[in-house]
Amino acid sequence: MRKFDYTTVFFAIMGSFLVLFIFIPIINLMTSSDSNTLISNLEDSQVISSIFVSVYSALFATIIALLFGVPLAYILARHDFKGKGFIEAIIDVPIVIPHTVVGIALLLIFTSTGIIGAPLSKIGLTFTDAIPGIVIAMLFVSSSFVVNSAREGFENIDPRMEKVARTLGAGTLRTFYVISLPLALRSIVVGSVMCWARAISEFGAVIILAYYPLVAPTLIYQKFVNYGVDSATPVAVILISLCLAIFILVRVLMRGWRTYDKN
Amino acid sequence: MIKIENLSKVWKEFKISNINLEIIDNEYFIFLGPSGSGKTILLELIAGIWFPDSGKIYMDNKDVTKLSTENRGIGFVYQNYMLFPHKTVFENIAFGLNMRKIEKNEIQRQVEDIMNLFGISHLANRLPRNLSGGEQQRTALARALIIRPPVLLMDEPLSALDRNTREDLIQEFKHIHKKFDITIIHVTHNFDEALQLADRVAIMKKGSVSQVGDIDEVFRHPKDEFVADFVGTENIIKGFASDGNDSLTSINTGNIIIESTDKKTGDVHATIRPEDITLSTDRVPTSARNVFKGYIREIYDLGTIIKLTVDVGEPLVLILTRQSFLDLELNIGKQIYIYFKATAVNLF
Numbered sequence: 001m002r003k004f005d006y007t008t009v010f011f012a013i014m015g016s017f018l019v020l021f022i023f024i025p026i027i028n029l030m031t032s033s034d035s036n037t038l039i040s041n042l043e044d045s046q047v048i049s050s051i052f053v054s055v056y057s058a059l060f061a062t063i064i065a066l067l068f069g070v071p072l073a074y075i076l077a078r079h080d081f082k083g084k085g086f087i088e089a090i091i092d093v094p095i096v097i098p099h100t101v102v103g104i105a106l107l108l109i110f111t112s113t114g115i116i117g118a119p120l121s122k123i124g125l126t127f128t129d130a131i132p133g134i135v136i137a138m139l140f141v142s143s144s145f146v147v148n149s150a151r152e153g154f155e156n157i158d159p160r161m162e163k164v165a166r167t168l169g170a171g172t173l174r175t176f177y178v179i180s181l182p183l184a185l186r187s188i189v190v191g192s193v194m195c196w197a198r199a200i201s202e203f204g205a206v207i208i209l210a211y212y213p214l215v216a217p218t219l220i221y222q223k224f225v226n227y228g229v230d231s232a233t234p235v236a237v238i239l240i241s242l243c244l245a246i247f248i249l250v251r252v253l254m255r256g257w258r259t260y261d262k263n
Numbered sequence: 264m265i266k267i268e269n270l271s272k273v274w275k276e277f278k279i280s281n282i283n284l285e286i287i288d289n290e291y292f293i294f295l296g297p298s299g300s301g302k303t304i305l306l307e308l309i310a311g312i313w314f315p316d317s318g319k320i321y322m323d324n325k326d327v328t329k330l331s332t333e334n335r336g337i338g339f340v341y342q343n344y345m346l347f348p349h350k351t352v353f354e355n356i357a358f359g360l361n362m363r364k365i366e367k368n369e370i371q372r373q374v375e376d377i378m379n380l381f382g383i384s385h386l387a388n389r390l391p392r393n394l395s396g397g398e399q400q401r402t403a404l405a406r407a408l409i410i411r412p413p414v415l416l417m418d419e420p421l422s423a424l425d426r427n428t429r430e431d432l433i434q435e436f437k438h439i440h441k442k443f444d445i446t447i448i449h450v451t452h453n454f455d456e457a458l459q460l461a462d463r464v465a466i467m468k469k470g471s472v473s474q475v476g477d478i479d480e481v482f483r484h485p486k487d488e489f490v491a492d493f494v495g496t497e498n499i500i501k502g503f504a505s506d507g508n509d510s511l512t513s514i515n516t517g518n519i520i521i522e523s524t525d526k527k528t529g530d531v532h533a534t535i536r537p538e539d540i541t542l543s544t545d546r547v548p549t550s551a552r553n554v555f556k557g558y559i560r561e562i563y564d565l566g567t568i569i570k571l572t573v574d575v576g577e578p579l580v581l582i583l584t585r586q587s588f589l590d591l592e593l594n595i596g597k598q599i600y601i602y603f604k605a606t607a608v609n610l611f
Contacts, residue, residue, distance in 0.1 A: 160345045163312045166332040167339040169362035182349050260344060 026136035030241065041234040050219040051239060057131055057215065060144070060201035061138035065195050069221055070188060074180065076147070077154035091144045101219045102140055103208025110209065112137060137236040138199035145198055149191025153184030193250045197243060265414065265446065266286050269383040270308060270318035277304045279320070286448060292458045293478075294405050294450045296467030297493065302450040305467070306416045309448065311335045322414070333362075336446075337497035344399040347390035352378075352402050353387040359410035377405045381435075394396070397428040401435070402516075408443060415439075417449045423454060433459050454494055458482070466490045483536065484609040491534050498535040504528050504610060511552065511605050516591030518576035522552040523608035529572035531610045537570070539607035540581035543600050544591055551602040559597050573601055 004012075023196035041047050076088065094102065110117040110127040110202055117127055127133035165175040181188075203217040211218060216239045265286040265532075272279040272417050277570045279301045286292045294302045307313050307322060307478050311332040327335060353374055360370045377382040381401040392401055400420065407415060420436075421429045435458065440447050444555030451457065457464050459476055465475045466489075474486040485491035491499055500516050504527045507513030514521045519531055569588040572580055581601065583591075593599070 057506070064520055076431050078448070158343070158345060160341050160343075161347065163307070163310075164341065164345045164406075165347070165358070166312065167310055167337055168334070168359035168406070169333050170358075171331075174362070179347060 019127075027242065029233070030237055033237045037234045038237060041238060046214070047219065047235055047238065047239070049214075050214040050235075051242065053125045053131070053134065053213050054200050054239070055217040055242070057134040058138055058142075058196050060135045061142060061199045062192050062196040064135070064139055065143035065146040066188070068190060069102065069143055069191075070150050070181075073147050073150035074154050074176065077151045078159065080089060091147050094141050094144055099141060099202065099204025100208060103137060103205035106133075106137060107209050121211070127209065129210050129212050131210075131213065132236040134206050134213070134215060137205035137209045138202050141202050141205055142195040145194040149194065150184060150188045153187025154180060157183045186254065188263040189250075190254065195246070197247065199245060200239075264321075264323060265309065265321060265448075266319075266324075267323040268319040268321070270315050270320065272304060272308055272313060272315045274304060274313065277301050278468045279305055279308065282470075284465060284472060284475065286446060289440075289444060291436075291447045291449070291460055291462045293461035293464045294448070294467055295452070295454065295457050295464050295493070301470035301517065302452075302467055303418050305437040306339075306418050306448065306450055309414075310337050310339050310416055329422075329431070335486075335570055336410060336412050336571070338412035339411065339413040340400075340403045340407050340415070340417045341544050342422050344391070344403040344407070346399055346402055347392075348391050349388055352383060352390050352394070355391065355402055356406045356409055358406060363410070373409060377409050395428075400428075400432060404435070408439065408445075411443075412445070412577065414448065415443075416445045417447065419451055420449065420452070421451070428550075429490055430608065436460055437503055441514075444490070453570045466493060470491075481539050485534060486611055488532060488611075491532070496534045497537050498533075498540075500533045500535075500577050502531060502533055506530045510531055512610065514608070514610070516577055519555060521608055522605045524605045525608065525610035527610040533577065534609045534611070535603055535607055537581045539604045540579060540601050542571070542573070542581060542583065543602075544593075544597070546600050549602050550604075552605040552607070553603045555601050557601065559593055559595050559599060562593070562595060573599060574600060 072087075072091075076084065096106075107128070108114055110120075110133065112118060112126060112128065114119040125132055126138060138174075161183075162175050162179055165179045166172065170178065201217065203215075203221065206215055207218055207221070216221070216235065220235050220239070222230045223235060267282055267284040267286075270279060270282040277299075282305065296302050304313065307317055311327065311330055311334075311530075315328065321327065322335075346352075347358065350358070356374045360373060365373075374387075375384065376433055378387060379405065383398060383401050383405065386394060386402070387399060391402065394402065416471055416517055417436075421432055425433065433456070436447070436449075439445070449456070449460065461478045464478050464481055465594065466473045466481060468489050468492040471543060471561060474490050475482055481490065482494055483494055485494055488499065500514075500521070502514040502516035502521065504512050504514045504523075506528065510521045512527055513526060514523060514531060516533075523533060546554075546556075555575035556575050560570040560572055560574045560578065563572075567585055569583045570580060571593070572584065574577055581600065584604050585595075
C-alpha cells in the first residue's frame, strides 16, 4: 500500500473542505424537490420561457464573443506591442467589477438616450427590457472566457508550424484557417462553454438592464422574494440540472477529443 | 544564386548585423555557430518570414527582399520538424501541392512517389505523434521537397536525433542534394555535420559572419580565436612572428620556436590541429620542420581514440588511435618526440 506523509494527509484534509463546500449544497439542492413539483414546474410556461430566454440569449452572447474574441485572442497570442498589457487588463476587468455596476454602466450607454442606444433605437434596436439588453449584459461579463481560453490555445501552437505552412504556399489568413484554428479549436470550444455557462448564470447586470423578459435567474429571484424558498427551489433545480447536463456532456466529448497541444 | 547584401535585423534578443554573402547554385552551405548567434533568424530572413530592417536579398539576381514567404517557394525544415499534428503523413506531404491547387490524382501520384523515395509509404495514414524522430524528419523533408523548391533551408535538422539516425540522415541529405539539384542552406552548431556535408561554411558569431570558406580552409586556417575555438582547435599558442629561414615564418612563443608557412609578423596566434601532430618514443628522421622533445603530461581515454597532452615547453594536445597508443607503451611522464609540418601551423 502506498504510504502518505503527514503533510500530504494534512493538505488533503484541508483541501477536501472546499470540495465538500461546493458539492454538498448542489447535491442537497438537486434532491430537495420531489418529482411532482418538478413536473408541474416544467409544465409552467413562465418557467419554460425564462429558461429558453436564458439559454438562447447566452448562446447569442457566446457567438458574438467568438466572432470578436477569437481574432483578438490570436493577436494577443502572436504579437507583442505597446499597450498590450492595457488591453489584457481591459479584457479581465469584467471579472472584478460588481455585476450591478456593470448593469448601471451598460444602461447609461445602451438606454434609448445613451450614446450607443440612441442611434440603434432609431433602427428599432432597443436594449432596455428586451432580449438585446440581456445579450449585451451577458456578453460583457462572459466574453473574457472566450478570449483567454482561445489565446491559450493559440499560444500552445508553435509559431514555426505556421511559418512552415507559409513556406509551403499558404498565405497568412489561409494558414490561420487550416493550421492555427483547427489546432486551437479545443481551447476555443472549452472557452465557449465556460462563456455560455457564465452568461446563463448572470443576474446582477441583467436585472438592471432588462428585468423583463425574465431570464431564469431573475425568475428564481422573483419567486423567492414573492413566495419564498419553496417556490424558487424547483426552478433552481431545473436550471442547475440543465447546466450540469451540458457541462458533463461537453466534458465527455472533450475527453474523446484528441489534443495536439504538445506535439 | 542567393546574394545577401548588408543584411541587418534586430528582433527581441536576436540580432543580425550587416551580413554580406553569396551562396552559389546547388551548393551545400552551412552556417555554423553557437546558439544565440542569430543563425535561425538569418534563415527565416532568407525564407521571407521576417523582413530585414535594412539590406537586400537577391535570388537569381531578382530582389526578393519584400517578397512574402508564400511567394518565395523556399523549402524549410525545422529542428523539431513542425509537422502538422492534426494531419496524417500523407496530408502533411500533400500540403504544399494542395495550396497550389493541383489536381487530386496528380497530388496522389506525387506524394506516393516522394514517400517511396524516403521509404515512408507505410506511414501514409499515421499521425505525426506516432512517428519516430527519423520518420518525422523524413516526412518533413518530403513535405518541403515536394514543391520542388530551388532552395532548401534546414534549421538544426539533426539536433533532435540519436546518433544512428543522424548518420542515416546525413547520407540522405547528401543523396537529396544530388538528386534534387538543389541549393541547401543548413544551420547547425555541430562541427561534425559541417565536416560531413558542407561545400562551404560560414562561421557565425553574435549576428555576424566571422569567416566564410571551404570547410577545409576554415578548419585548418581559422581566422580568429573565436573560429579556432569553435571548430575545436585545441592548440592555440601566442607568440611573436618574424621572417625565418627558407622563406618560412618563425614564431617565438617564449619557450619554443615554431615554423610556419603562413606569412605574418608581429604578435600572432598559432594553431595546430591535434591530428596533424605525430608522436614517437625515439627520434626518427622526418621532413617535418617542427620537431620537439618533451614528455607526456596527461592521457584522456576517449574510447577508440586517445587524447594526450604533451609538454614540449608549450603544452600541446594530440590524438592517437587506441592501437598506436598501446603499441607505443605510453604513460604519464614518458619522454617522447613530436613532429608537425610547417604547413600545419596556421597563424592569425
